[in-house]
Amino acid sequence: MAFLEDSFLSHLVELRNRLIRAVAAIVVVFLCLMPWASNIYDLLALPMLQALPEGTKMIATGVITPFFVPVKITLMAAFIIALPVVLYQAWAFVAPGLYAHERRFALPMVVGGTLLFLAGMAFCYFFVFNTVFHFISSFAPKSITVAPDIEQYLSFVMTMFLAFGVTFEVPIVVLLLVKTGIVTVKQLREARRYVIVGAFVVAAVVTPPDVTSQIMLALPMCVLYEIGVLLAAVMIRKQAAGTAPV
Template identity: 70%
Template sequence: MSTAQETFISHLVELRDRLLRAMLAVLVVFLCLMPWASDVYDLLAQPMMRTLPQGTHMIATGVVTPFFVPVKVTMLAAFVIALPVVLYQAWAFVAPGLYAHERRLGLPLVLGSTILFLLGVAFCYFFVFGTVFKFIAQFAPKSITPAPDIEQYLSFVMTMFLAFGLTFEVPVAVILLVKTGVVSIAKLVEARPYVIVGAFIVAAVITPPDVVSQLLLAVPMCLLYEAGIIIARLISKDRESSTDEALERIESK
């Protein structure tokens, strides 16, 4: 067997081991949370339940839905809790193949993107849901009694979590584009009007057809784009100053 084949197989073995460790971490957390699966779903449903009329509850139209939906929510919660372990396993697999400067950039980006994604989910849960559900409840006809289906609610929540989590990744995307030289800061500034229009188009497609939820997604997207430009500009200035200092040292010698 050639050296290249041995290296490839060793990488596959390491990848398998890393994946198994990540899956084991998620499974352990899931098993620990499973006795409280119904409570986990009740926690997720709190923003909706606060806006429903007194004494109204959600409904489950499927036979096994009352069991499987809380299990899905618990699995999602287990993945979020075990996310540091999952990301560490991914980083430990990729890091040996990176240069030193790539490792210095990669780890802060991984940590930053994780924190920003969780912040997006938290912003959606604590602020957006309450505002949107209250707005929708005000427009509901008095002749009906809202009774959302728990499976449809879960699907809606997951879509919104993903949308806001990815929206909060905009600064990371902007910094990566600048650091890799794909686009300059000047070009990003010039593209600002198109980004604003694109943000509102994306918000109109992803969010429910109401103005409030669209604004709550589009406005943070625009602000985070500006934040990414500011951070990228600061990083570029630091890099230029460090380069100048290195040149001065070389010239002094």
Template identity: 65%
Template sequence: MKKKDMLGNEDSFISHLIELRSRLMKASIVVIVIFLCLMPWAGTIYDFLARPMMLALPEGSKMIATGVITPFLIPVKVTMLVAFIISLPWVLYQMWAFIAPGLYTHEKKLIAPLVVSSSALFIAGIAFCYFLVFGVIFHFINNFAPKSISVAPDIDSYFGFVMTMFIAFGLTFEVPVIVIVLVRMGLVSVEKLKQIRPYVIVGAFVIAAVVTPPDVMSQLLLAVPLCLLYEVGLLLAPLFVKITQAPKESESV
């Protein structure tokens, strides 16, 4: 009997691995197809990414490429990133389809909104960084540079900086989701999170000082949204907990 149970568990584990591989392949294929479709416009896509920097540089200035294959490699990386963002709904759907069969109804009410909201907030953070923060940062750097210096950023360094900022702001915009998950899982109460609010504010400015360039405006543009989104999470967490309660939990409340 025990041997049969072990064989059954092993078969179940293998079937889950096969299902996971299938979902990963479906997600990867869509990303690759979109990437290949976008490749003819890789240069234009990179120009769009570089636009905030180009607007801040003196007229006629251009970026430079110091590596032999850098002029090809960096636009390809940027295009792959754009392809992944475009295909993100499909990727998230595959993830959802893999875990949904093992969830209870009330758990599905918890996961689906979190998946959608976390992806939307991450993209919103990237958009906020690109359309607002970059303009402030790059103009500050260009105006601060001595007249004896010719500002010509390397495209590889620029891409690395942009990715760091995108990740920082994308994760910052995930704060409401993090707060809601912590409260829903019972790891911390809303009251406790309200009590540590002063420490969160200090931490937000410390993170902003580490991640962003050393000008007050760019630091405020990261720290202030982080604090505001923390408050949004505190407001939404009790409502989200109530909606996603299991029937037994609701009866006991």
């Protein structure tokens, strides 16, 4: 009993230390970025500013909003930059409890999932925002002046980042479903038509009500699904080859 208590306490201490190191990395990067917090927000707001009429700027309706919104954006940027350290700390805590074959599978999943999430955010920023914001600006009646509030803009951007980041995780989800035996590659291929319909339904719910942005979310989801099915088939073939008698 004493051994179990000591083991549990040692794991709690290890978890605390890993969390402290991860949070410390984020804080250090955040403090280094703070002098450029306004520039970081301007960079995030650039797609919207390019879509607004010339001379129009965004507005802040709250008293402390001009301070807190750039701080929140800078904290998000600090987390993304410090993400390798955060992931390493999480991996260093979990890895000792995994079998060798589990470590060989889990590490690529974690790294690949992170890169795919960041790729989804980048795709959203560089391609989707430009299309969506120009559509919204061009659709607005001439009798009004389009001047978005920076806090609402931040909320919209975070929602879109999350939507596209999660969407780009589709290959990882497909691989995990096949790896755990929940579905087979054959079943995934047979479900292709339902996935396509589901992708457009999800895109219609998540994105603004214009066809272009919905297509820009649904098509990558379908393509990534096919990539996941292809990778799952390769994984199954390798497993079969590795277990085949010599």
